Amino acid sequence: MSITHSRRVRLKVMQRITLVVLVLIASGLAACNRATGASAPTIAATAAPIQTADGGAVTAADPATLPVAPTDTLPPPSPSLPTDAPSPSAAPSPTVMPDPTDAADLSLNYTDVTLYPVPLIYAGDKVTFQLLPHVPESINIGDVTAIIAVNGVQVAGGPLDRRNWNGQAEGVYEWAWDTTGLSGEYRIEVVLDPGDAIQAGDEDPLNNTVAITALVTVPTGQAARDAAAVWETTETNCCFIHVVSNTAAARDLQALAPVLEKAVQQAADRLTIQPSQKLHVYFIDRVVGQGGFAGTDMVVSYVDRRYAGGGLYELLVHESAHILDQQFAPQRISFLAEGLAVWVSGGHYKAEDLKQRSATLLTLEQYVPLAQLINDFYPVQHEIGYLEAAGLVTYLIDRGGWNTFKSFYTEVSTDDGPTLADAVDVNLQRYYGATLAQIENEWHGSLASTTVDPAVVEDLRTTIRYYNIARRYQELYDPTAHYLSAWLPHPTQVREFGNPADLTRRPETEMNVTLELMLTAADVALRAGDFARANVILDSVGHILDNGGTIIDPMATSYLNIVRAAAEYDYELHMVELQGNTARAMATQAPNIRLTSLVMELRGTSWVILSH
Ligand SMILES: [Zn+2]
Structure with a gap:
């Protein structure tokens, strides 16, 4: 999906959400201090922009294969500055809304700014800002700086972080605004390239600034209890288990611990490696993406209303595999890592016959040519991409045994060829004596002779449909849960510097x-x-x-x-x-x-x- 298209979708959805937000704010005003920002477009954290395939960055899409990015781009808030300085003169002209759908140059729209936690900010939250501005291809992301001010006082600044594989620029400024003791509306101003250092590609510097209004609410009742939640840590044989107090995971911890133990053991057994240290596992009270992600630590959704599907055990094995395989294959590529994790789990969302299920991809005419899938893995429809990768891994392990596969898996890295498919190809020749095209042919032959149970066809067809609809639901009603737009912070840093709400609060x-x-x-x-x-x-x-x-x-x-x-x-x-x-x-x-x-x-x- 092109950026332009996704931005248009986002904008359309935003119009609806903004209305909702305005209503929310209107109804909340009675209880809040009226602040300035009169003509600025109003956005609460509820109004998280919808990002259709453009917010994932390097940690997108079950980013298990990638180390979690450090947060070294976050400048500390300036404690010496007053927090209530008015900024009448610094005000941009928010009545003229820049429209990034049309802007070809460096630009920022209010739909490009998300404040976390979502959907509401409660007094005491440390707010994270996620920016998804339009940055032309010709401009280096690292050259684009942003500053963020609250009521005229800068709370964050620094270069954008990355460009994700869809080309979307992203900057995340974590825990930059401490709202302790605050309430009411605050004017948030974001300026890209404040010094106007960029000329080429930034023809119109006036569309680099947005001002929005954020509402900080003093929580009462259950919201106050949720806001007061704390992390609780339990050490077991395999793991340090972190849960937030008074959540489903805290309630079920006694039952969860042995399931996790067994899952880690299965991953260790199938990968023939013992964990070099105990795993840090975070059970969070919110759906993110398909239910989990892992870098050096593991974050797994454990919620009572599991709208992204069940299969907790498979999920735990899957994410454990992503952590343990780094002990022998730190350079592994996404396509192989996801395929291996599904193989280790014995199925993606449940126990599945991976050979029969991959054959079903051909029956349903959903098969993606391998080179294409390997080169651009995460944008491919999730269930199809993961299953196909798992199918190939299964085929290779059946063909040459675990040890050969392990050597091959360890050896393939981005450095081995001009494209990832080339890297796989050259290592297949080395370890299997066949090119990628030959292996794909052989594998197809084997799949073609596999008898496919009609129930498996229906199962896969319905599974793909289920997750497509669940993701559309996320885009429209729980956008920051969508795997492409979620901010996926390092959980240890959330525990140390952030709010439990970063990983638990959600629209309800x-x-x-x-x-x-x-x-x-x-x-x-x-x-x-x-x-x-x-x-x-x-x-x-x-x-x-x-x-x-x-x-x-x-x-x-x-x-x-x-x-x-x-x-x-x-x-x-x-x-x-x-x-x-x-x-x-x-x-x-x-x-x-x-x-x-x-x-x-x-x-x-x-x-x-x-x-x-
Ligand atoms: Zn994964």
Whole structure:
């Protein structure tokens, strides 16, 4: 997807979100100090720009294969400056909105700025700024500096960090604004190239500045309890397990620890290597991407409403593999690393016959030529790319044994050829005596003779559809969870310098809960092999996403009304099994995090709770 296109999508979605934000802010004003910033476009953290395939940077897309970037670009806030200095003269002209859809030169729009934690900033949060400006190809990212000021006082500055593989420039300024003791609206001003050092490619320096308004809220009730959450660490045989207090993972820690132990052991056994040290594992109360990422440490989603699918055990093995394989193959490339991690797990989201499932890619005509996939791995549809990589790894291990594969895997690096496919090709010749094209041919021959169970075809087709729809849901309703736009900070640094909310807070509107429950129900049906039911639920979710959140069909209406009926008693639902006029649900009732089962029934047009 081109940047221009993705920006346009983002902008369109932004218009909707901005409206929501304005409403939120309007309703919040009564309780807050009125601040300046009158004509500036208003954006709270809720208004995270939607980035369709342009925010991933080097840590995108289950960036397990990549070391987590250090945060050395973050200048410390200037403590000597007053925090309440007004900036009447420094104000740009926010009434003229630069439009990066049209701007070809270096430019920044308010949709390019995200404040974390999302979706709300509570007093006491240390705010991170993520910038995704438009930087022409001709300009070196490192030459572009940005400064960020709050009410006229600079809190962060320095060069952008990187250009991701889609060409999108990104700068992240972590934990730069301490909101302790603050409340109300604050004017955030971001200026690119403040000294106007860049001339070529920055023909219009006026579109380098944006000013937005951020709302800092004093949390009350459950929000205050969530904001006061702290990290809790437990040491086990394999790992240091970090959880945030009063989350699902904290509640289930006793059960989780042995599952993790077993997962790490499986990764160690299949990779024939013992961990050189205990792993740091963070269970976070929020979905990010497909559920986890790993660099030197592992971050895994553990939430009650698992809208990105189940398969926790496979996920833990997968991320463990990404950490352990670096002990013998620190230079490994993404395509092989993801393929190996799926092979080590014995399946992507569950136990899967990888040979049969890869053969299914051919049946569904979803196969991507290997050279193309190897060279540009992460942008390829996630389930297809990972499965195909795992299929090839499985084939190579079956063909030449583990030791040959391990040597090959360790040897392939970006330095071995002009492209990654060339690097794989040259090492296949060395270790397998065949070129990439020959291996691909042989492998196809083997797949062609594999009998494919029709249920596997339906399973894969529905799985791909499920995750495509779940990602569309993320783009529209939980954008900073989307693997391409998520800020994925190093968890140890979050623990030391950031807020637990960086990895836990998330949008929880009625629409979020309803759509997440439906996605969860689709995943349950898919896992039970009820593909027809899974697809009916996905049809319904797809219609809602296509129609700007309008809920029309009876099934979706039932889910929404169930969510509302439960909310009247302060229940947050995590799973709903809908059968005609009855529903069985799992719920929590804050501040209690214990899961409770509810039985609900449709009476007339309202759902009522029969037992709880
Ligand atoms: Zn991975």
